[in-house]
Amino acid sequence: MMGHRLAPVLASRRKRLIRTPIIYLLDSGMHAHICGLRSPPTLLTNPMSGAAIETWVLQQIRAALCAIRPRAEVGDWRTADGFEVDFVVERDGRVLGIEVTGGASPGGSDVRGLSVLREEAGERFLAGGSCTGAPGSRCSASA
Numbered sequence: 835m836m837g838h839r840l841a842p843v844l845a846s847r848r849k850r851l852i853r854t855p856i857i858y859l860l861d862s863g864m865h866a867h868i869c870g871l872r873s874p875p876t877l878l879t880n881p882m883s884g885a886a887i888e889t890w891v892l893q894q895i896r897a898a899l900c901a902i903r904p905r906a907e908v909g910d911w912r913t914a915d916g917f918e919v920d921f922v923v924e925r926d927g928r929v930l931g932i933e934v935t936g937g938a939s940p941g942g943s944d945v946r947g948l949s950v951l952r953e954e955a956g957e958r959f960l961a962g963g964s965c966t967g968a969p970g971s972r973c974s975a976s977a
Contacts (some may be wrong), residue, residue, distance in 0.1 A: 836860045840892070843909030843922045856910055862890035888920055888934045891965055895921055895932065917950040919962075929955045931962040 843921045853866040859865040866872070879881045892908070899906045906925035912918040924976035945949045950961035 835874050840921075842910050843911060843924050844909060858889050858892050858914060860893070862886060862893055865889045884934070891932070891934050892921060895923065899923065900967070909949070911951055913950070917947040919947045919951050922951070927958055928960045929958045933964045935966045 836859070840858060840908040859868075868888045869880060869886055871880055871883060871886055873876055877886070895908055897906065903923075903925055906923050908924050909924065910918070910920060911931070913924045919931040921933045923932070928942075929951070931948045933945050933948055945962070945964050948964070952959045952962060
């Protein structure tokens with residue numbers, strides 16, 4: 835099987851970061867099939883649905899970056915304190931954070947990692963956004 839190794843990005847002087855890479859399958863359809871996600875209703879109940887949605891979002895990010903920002907790097911950001919941002923896009927010293935959540939409307943603890951990333955990155959932080967896999971949901975962004 836083919837996968838994508840998502841390495842941590844953005845060194846930190848104040849927080850201890852988790853440096854273990856995450857492996858994502860390159861095909862979100864294959865990922866869903868392996869996890870037993872064979873119909874839309876199973877996306878709402880299967881505990882692996884969050885990982886399948888993250889895999890799909892990563893595919894979309896990588897495709898967009900190939901077209902508009904080929905030198906950008908995609909990684910993740912996790913601290914030993916439990917804060918995380920699923921995807922961090924970094925190019926030319928600028929940072930964009932993307933959090934994927936399973937709830938219908940992300941908020942509070944779902945996006946706390948973006949706030950901590952913004953504090954850590956300082957002026958390098960361009961924007962942060964959140965996406966949810968819930969039916970009829972929308973993505974949101976903030977600077």
